[in-house]
Amino acid sequence: MRVMPYAAIGAHYAVHLPAPDDFAFWRERARGLIQCDVPPDRVSWIEPGATGDLFAAEGPSRAERRMPAPPADARPVRASQRFLTLARSAALHSEPTRFALLYRVLWRLQRQPRLMEDKADPEVRRLEELAKSVRRDAHKMHAFVRFREVQEEDGTPHFVAWFEPDHHIVRAEAAFFMRRFANMRWSILTPRGSIHWDGTTMREGPPARREDAPGGDPVEELWRSYYASIFNPARLKVGAMLSEMPKKYWKNLPEAELIPQLIAGAQAREAAMVAAGARDERARPETLAKVAQGIAACRDCPIADCGTRAVAGEGPSQAALMIVGEQPGDQEDIAGRPFVGPAGQLLDEYLAAAGIERGAAYVTNAVKHFKFAWKGKHRLHQSPGAKEIDTCRWWLDAERALVRPRIVLALGASAARGLLGRTVSVNRERGQAILLGDGAELWVTVHPSYLLRLDGAAREKQAVLFAADLAMVRERLGVD
Amino acid sequence: MVQQPLRKRDLRQKLEILADAAKYDASCASSGTAKKNSLGGKGVGSTEGMGICHAYAPDGRCISLLKILLTNHCIFDCHYCINRKSSNAPRARFTPQEVVDLTLSFYRRNYIEGLFLSSGIVKSANHTMEQLVEVARILREEHDFRGYIHLKTIPEADTEIIHQAGLYADRVSINVELPTDQGLTRLAPDKNARQIEGAMGRTKERILTAKDERKRFRHAPRFAPAGQSTQMIIGADDASDAAIIGKASRLYGDFGLRRVYYSAFSPIPDASAVLPLKRPPLLREHRLYQSDWLMRFYGFAPEEVANAAEADGNLPLDIDPKLAWALKFRGSFPVDVNRAPREMLLRVPGLGTKAVARILASRRHRRLRLDDVARLTVSVAKVRPFICTVDWRPTFLTDRADLRGLIIQKSEQLELF
Numbered sequence: 001m002r003v004m005p006y007a008a009i010g011a012h013y014a015v016h017l018p019a020p021d022d023f024a025f026w027r028e029r030a031r032g033l034i035q036c037d038v039p040p041d042r043v044s045w046i047e048p049g050a051t052g053d054l055f056a057a058e059g060p061s062r063a064e065r066r067m068p069a070p071p072a073d074a075r076p077v078r079a080s081q082r083f084l085t086l087a088r089s090a091a092l093h094s095e096p097t098r099f100a101l102l103y104r105v106l107w108r109l110q111r112q113p114r115l116m117e118d119k120a121d122p123e124v125r126r127l128e129e130l131a132k133s134v135r136r137d138a139h140k141m142h143a144f145v146r147f148r149e150v151q152e153e154d155g156t157p158h159f160v161a162w163f164e165p166d167h168h169i170v171r172a173e174a175a176f177f178m179r180r181f182a183n184m185r186w187s188i189l190t191p192r193g194s195i196h197w198d199g200t201t202m203r204e205g206p207p208a209r210r211e212d213a214p215g216g217d218p219v220e221e222l223w224r225s226y227y228a229s230i231f232n233p234a235r236l237k238v239g240a241m242l243s244e245m246p247k248k249y250w251k252n253l254p255e256a257e258l259i260p261q262l263i264a265g266a267q268a269r270e271a272a273m274v275a276a277g278a279r280d281e282r283a284r285p286e287t288l289a290k291v292a293q294g295i296a297a298c299r300d301c302p303i304a305d306c307g308t309r310a311v312a313g314e315g316p317s318q319a320a321l322m323i324v325g326e327q328p329g330d331q332e333d334i335a336g337r338p339f340v341g342p343a344g345q346l347l348d349e350y351l352a353a354a355g356i357e358r359g360a361a362y363v364t365n366a367v368k369h370f371k372f373a374w375k376g377k378h379r380l381h382q383s384p385g386a387k388e389i390d391t392c393r394w395w396l397d398a399e400r401a402l403v404r405p406r407i408v409l410a411l412g413a414s415a416a417r418g419l420l421g422r423t424v425s426v427n428r429e430r431g432q433a434i435l436l437g438d439g440a441e442l443w444v445t446v447h448p449s450y451l452l453r454l455d456g457a458a459r460e461k462q463a464v465l466f467a468a469d470l471a472m473v474r475e476r477l478g479v480d
Numbered sequence: 481m482v483q484q485p486l487r488k489r490d491l492r493q494k495l496e497i498l499a500d501a502a503k504y505d506a507s508c509a510s511s512g513t514a515k516k517n518s519l520g521g522k523g524v525g526s527t528e529g530m531g532i533c534h535a536y537a538p539d540g541r542c543i544s545l546l547k548i549l550l551t552n553h554c555i556f557d558c559h560y561c562i563n564r565k566s567s568n569a570p571r572a573r574f575t576p577q578e579v580v581d582l583t584l585s586f587y588r589r590n591y592i593e594g595l596f597l598s599s600g601i602v603k604s605a606n607h608t609m610e611q612l613v614e615v616a617r618i619l620r621e622e623h624d625f626r627g628y629i630h631l632k633t634i635p636e637a638d639t640e641i642i643h644q645a646g647l648y649a650d651r652v653s654i655n656v657e658l659p660t661d662q663g664l665t666r667l668a669p670d671k672n673a674r675q676i677e678g679a680m681g682r683t684k685e686r687i688l689t690a691k692d693e694r695k696r697f698r699h700a701p702r703f704a705p706a707g708q709s710t711q712m713i714i715g716a717d718d719a720s721d722a723a724i725i726g727k728a729s730r731l732y733g734d735f736g737l738r739r740v741y742y743s744a745f746s747p748i749p750d751a752s753a754v755l756p757l758k759r760p761p762l763l764r765e766h767r768l769y770q771s772d773w774l775m776r777f778y779g780f781a782p783e784e785v786a787n788a789a790e791a792d793g794n795l796p797l798d799i800d801p802k803l804a805w806a807l808k809f810r811g812s813f814p815v816d817v818n819r820a821p822r823e824m825l826l827r828v829p830g831l832g833t834k835a836v837a838r839i840l841a842s843r844r845h846r847r848l849r850l851d852d853v854a855r856l857t858v859s860v861a862k863v864r865p866f867i868c869t870v871d872w873r874p875t876f877l878t879d880r881a882d883l884r885g886l887i888i889q890k891s892e893q894l895e896l897f
Contacts, residue, residue, distance in 0.1 A: 118845040119838035120852035143532050147589040159588060179517035180526040184588060219585045225492050226586075229499035230547060231537035234746040235762055240540025244533065255535055263538050386566035390559070422557055422669030423565075437662050 013067065014044040017099070020192075021168035023091040030103050031077045035070030040107050045099030079109050082116045089131035092168045098130055137167045142176055144249050145188060148217035152185070159186040162213035162252060168192060174202055189213050220254040227255035233266035284398050288317055291398050295368045301391045303327075303369040303384065309336050313364025313399050321360065321477055322405035323347075324396065326414040326447055327367035330379050338363050343449040347411075350448065354470035356477070362403045366410075366418030367392045389417045400438070408440050409473050412447030430469055433476070441476060445469035495582065497572040501552040501563050502598060506711055506741035508533075510544045510593035510628040513650040513706035523624030524587055525594070527650065531628075532593050545630060546586050547596040550574050550611055554600030558657070558668040560716045560745055563600045573602075576615040583619060587627055594628030594650070595619070605636035613641060616648035628706075635671075635679035642679065643703075646686055651706035651738070654679050656731065659724045663717030680735040683708050687736070707738035714765055716745040720793030721764070722786040725771055729782035732775075742768045767795045774802060777833055778826045803829040806866060813866045814874050817848050830862035 015029045026045070033043055079087075087102050105123050109115050118124055147159035159181070170188065174195040177188065187196045189208035196203040241259075250256035285291045292312035311328035314337060323339075331341035339347055351358050366389055372379040384392075396418050400408070410416040416424045419442055420434070426446055433441040451462055511531035518524050533542035551573035552563040562569050583595045597615055601608050612631050619625040631649040633642050646652050654676055658664045661673045683704070690703030710731060712724065719727075728740040744765040771788075774780040788805035789795050796804050806813060806829045815824050817839055825836045838856040842848060850872040854860035865874045 114845065117841045120842040120846060120848060120855055122855065125855050139530075139532070143534050145590050149589070161590070176526075176528075179519060179528075180590075181524055181588070182518040182520075183522060184524060217589065219589060222492055222495060222582070223586060223589070223591050225496050226499050226546065226548075227535060227537065227543070229496045230503050230543060231541075232503050232539045232746060235539040235541075235744075237540030237762070238538060241536040241538055244542070245536040253535065259538055266538065386557070387568075390566070420669055421559060421666060437666060 010042075011068075012042050012044070013038060014046055015067075015099075016046045017048065020047045020094075021092050021171055023088055026091060026099055026102065029067075030106055032067070032070055033103070034077045034107060034110060035074035036068040038068070040100065040104040043100070043103055045103065047096065050096060077106070077110065078113065079106055080113070080116050083109060086116070086127055086131045089134045090127050092134045092172060093130040094167045095130060101126060101130075134167050134169060137165055138169045138173050138176075140249065141165055141169060141173050144245075144253060145177070146252065146254060147186060148214040149219070150214050156185060159184055160213050161186070161188045162208075162210050163188055163190050164252065165190055165192060170195060171204065178202060216254075224255050224258055228258055228262060231262060233262070233269040236263065236266045238263060284401065286402075288313070288399065288402055291395060291402065294398075295395050298368070298395070300394075301388045303367065303371045303388055309333065310368045311336055311338055311365065311370070312368065313338060313362055315362035315364075315403075316360060317362075317403060319360060319362035319403055320406045321356070321473070322362045322364065322400065322403055322408045323411065324408060324415040324418065325363070325365045325411045326449075327365050327384055328370045329381055329449075330370065330372070333370035333379075338365055342452060343447065346448040346452060350467060350470055353467060354474045356470060356474050362399070362405060364396065364399055366396060366415045368395055384414060386417065386423065389414055390421065393418050393421070400440070404438070405440055407473060407476055408436065408442045409470075410442060410444045412445075412450065415447070416442075416444045430465070431472070443469065443473050443476070491578060491582075494572040494574055494578070495548070497570055498549045498552060498574060499547065501569065501600075502547045502549045502596070504562065504743060504746070505547060505596070505598060505632075506541075506743040507630065507653065507709055507739070508542055508544045508547055508596065509651075509709075509739065510630075511706070512738060513628060514702055516626045518624075518626050521624045521626060523626060524584070525626030527593070527626070527628050534591055534593065544593045545596040545628065546583055546592045546594070548574070548579065548582075548598075550576070550579065550597060550599035550608075550615065551602055552600045553602045555603075556601055556668075556670040558671065560657075560667055560713050576611060576618060579615045580618045580623065583627075584623060584625065587625070592627075594625075594630070596630040596632075598632035599634075601634060601636075605634045606638055606641060609634050609637035609641045609645065613644045613648065616645065620648050630706075633679065633683070635676045639682060642683070643686060646683065646690075646704040647701055649704055651709060652683060652704045653709040653711070654683065655711045656680075656727075657711075657713060658717055659712050659714075659719040659727045660717060663719060667713075667716055677734075680708065680710070680731075680737075684735045708735065709737055709739040709741060711741040711743055714742045714744045714768065720789070721768060721771070721795045722789045722793035724768060725775075725782055725785050728768075728772060729775060740772065742772075761797060763797045764794075767797065767801055771795060771801045774805075778802070779823055780805070800829070802827070814868045815866060817853060817867050817869055818843055828863060828866045830859055830866075831857060 013033065015026075017025055019025075083105065087106075090098055090102060101123065105115070105127055108123070115121065116124060119128070141163060145161045145163050147161045150158050150160055152158045170190050170193050174188075174197075177186065177195075178197055181197070183199060185198050187194060189212055191207050191209075194205040194208045196205060245253075245256075250259070285294055295310040295312050298310065311332050325339060325343075328338060329341045329343065332338055332344070338344070348358055367384045370379070371382045371384050371388070373382055374380070408419060410419055413424060413426050416426065416429065419436065424444065426444055429444040430446075433443060436442050445466060446462065448466070451459060451466060454462055509531055510527070511529065513527050513529075515528055517526035517528075531544055533544050535543040537543060549563070551571070552569060553571050553573060554561075554563045554565055557565040561567075579595070579597065583592070586592045587594070595615075597612055599608050599612055616629050616631060619629065628651075629649045630651045630653065631645045633645050633652045633654050635654050642652070656673075656676055657668050657671060664671055664673050686703050687707060690700065693700035694702065712727070714724065724742070731737050731740055742765045744762055771785045774785055775782060784805065785801060786793075788801045788808060795801050799807070806827065812824070812827065815828050817825065822836060822840060825831055825839060826833065831839075835857045839848065839853070842852065842856065846852065847870045850860065850864070850869045853863065853867065853869060857863055864872070868874065
């Protein structure tokens with residue numbers, strides 16, 4: 001290459017870059033041109049394959065020959081670290097004018113050393129924008145490269161990906177994949193060139209076509225299953241997805257083919273969940289009479305269709321004591337009143353013995369309908385399930401909110417669940433007060449029907465315990 | 481319907497059940513851990529500080545990790561949880577080896593940054609925690625896996641097992657579940673607030689100890705280098721935004737958490753009848769994250785964020801909390817972008833931390849005009865009513881009663897295509 005001893009006055013220079021991402025080459029040429037005092041409007045920067053502008057039309061050979069050499073006493077070229085970092089990134093942008101912009105900023109930096117701090121300067125701002133989109137493209141490459149496994153002839157697995165970057169980032173990002181997949185053999189093919197890693201060395205290859213990459217991988221089926229399952233159809237936010245995963249990437253993401261059907265099905269899935277799992281929003285009744293009406297009309301769980309009628313609670317509306325049983329039995333269902341059957345009669349006896357006036361207490365059940373199975377002509381009691389108790393808890397809460405009892409007595413584990421929301425062991429919880437959220441005291445004991453099922457010594461023992469629990473409740477009621 | 485025996489279900493069905501069960505965990509972050517790569521090792525994996533979202537789901541959330549449960553069988557009965565004992569959800573259970581294989585298969589194909597592993601509680605808290613730790617141990621020790629691992633820890637488990645978890649994992653988390661103790665008692669009756677906070681406190685101690693040891697001994701083992709995080713369910717109880725913000729700031733302060741995640745309670749199949757019947761607006765979750773941001777990056781005190789809330793203690797949904805604060809405290813505006821200190825610039829609605837940094841750097845070189853500000857910010861229209869520049873002063877805007885209406889953005893519409 002013949003070098004001119006200095007820059008010719010008024011001459012125009014064309015620099016042909018050997019590769020679109022060759023920052024080092026640009027840097028060296030830019031340094032020389034600035035030392036020769038060649039202003040930005042007299043330099044053309046031409047990428048391989050590009051025709052360049054009017055002044056570069058003479059072709060690379062002549063233009064290269066005309067490169068000037070800096071004078072021996074030329075001042076060194078200076079640039080801030082900030083410029084260098086930004087320039088390295090911005091140079092990878094696919095924008096054809098990027099090298100000219102870089103040269104203009106470098107030129108201005110010689111006279112305005114702190115130019116890079118002036119973020120409001122349009123050229124500095126533009127440089128930052130270019131660098132930002134290159135960083136974003138690199139980040140998306142880290143994220144959206146999808147390897148597919150193929151078997152090499154020697155049996156070792158080879159992971160091959162096809163990716164279409166917007167900018168000239170492939171060579172710069174090879175190191176990221178090397179650090180991550182150091183012990184794998186892999187290739188990333190792109191229209192801008194390809195890179196290959198065999199576990200020890202990196203090799204660059206020519207631009208590739210999509211057909212050069214494998215078409216599928218058995219693990220993709222699992223990945224698609226994961227993608228479809230981890231998504232919550234009740235939270236559809238298509239805009240948020242699109243801003244981070246624009247459609248241009250979709251064609252190379254195996255999971256993206258599911259997106260249209262997932263979106264289309266989402267609202268139906270949410271509607272079904274709401275319909276299956278929840279009831280209509282409704283206001284809490286203002287009176288016990290309205291609670292009773294509501295319970296009668298309630299069809300929130302399957303038990304409601306079983307019995308004759310719903311059984312609401314009864315008693316003074318401001319009772320200090322609320323007694324909660326499990327659910328109405330055969331006789332309660334017929335009478336429409338709580339605790340009128342054998343268990344209710346037994347309860348009355350024990351209450352009287354403990355000195356508690358049943359008429360002063362509000363008596364109700366955790367579940368308001370009778371659950372049973374037919375056995376011949378008889379309706380056989382069936383315990384309510386956790387879900388049924390939880391469903392009916394809404395009504396029990398409504399009753400409690402209106403009566404506001406100071407003491408609540410839960411008879412049996414189902415009643416305790418209706419009040420606490422968890423399954424409790426009666427034996428562990430009895431004999432001590434549990435403080436409820438509204439400040440009321442909850443006392444847990446067995447259901448009187450349990451006593452009815454026992455005989456002999458066992459019954460005597462439990463009867464004593466039951467009486468003691470009621471005595472304790474009486475004592476707490478007496479404390480004012 | 482008769483359920484198929486578990487062993488006959490193939491891996492794909494299990495993955496569907498156990499990913500579906502994990503989707504209510506909001507965290508999928510994979511950032512902020514110690515840098516590592518697979519050079520010089522036998523396995524795969526790297527972490528370089530910044531997390532990578534490998535895909536986005538149609539719910540707008542990032543997919544960075546393989547987020548699954550080891551099993552969705554659970555002996556607990558938390559009402560907001562699809563996996564509670566009394567739920568009818570189909571059940572499945574992975575072996576630790578299956579989770580390891582899935583993680584490595586996905587990682588090698590660059591689908592994920594690593595693993596987020598949680599579990600329903602089976603047999604006992606200790607047994608479950610041991611299984612979670614076993615997955616991490618196989619990945620790290622047998623496969624030399626150097627990607628990201630987030631383990632959910634179970635507060636009821638023995639401290640020694642939780643300690644093991646932190647040695648293998650990049651991040652550990654313990655969910656506080658609900659913003660108030662009353663909410664926890666009502667909706668997660670098997671859980672205990674004191675136990676949860678006790679476990680968080682011990683984890684914080686271990687993280688600090690490990691950091692301290694690492695300063696003195698280069699080879700001291702790392703303990704959860706990406707710190708600990710937690711999650712709160714929003715809208716399942718009646719806690720107000722102000723109460724939630726207060727709780728979050730206490731958690732940040734007391735336990736040095738990296739993140740508090742908010743998860744809007746959403747309809748789940750077979751929902752418990754104790755739950756509210758309507759889901760809270762998703763926007764509420766977004767507003768809480770924004771307020772979290774204000775405290776972590778914009779110098780707002782929790783009380784100040786709470787001041788932005790309306791009379792009921794909730795943040796307005798139609799505007800972001802920073803704008804809500806600015807509208808309540810109009811006396812602090814306009815802010816002169818050529819003179820104001822950084823703290824005041826950060827209070828201007830529409831100015832982010834980056835824009836503020838650009839303004840501060842630029843104004844050493846020029847007196848900023850409105851079109852300079854326009855170049856430095858995302859939207860000058862949003863900023864304009866609250867600033868003055870050499871050539872701009874909002875003479876009447878901040879006094880206008882309908883200012884709120886003027887700057888409220890169109891509410892988001894659901895897109896279909």
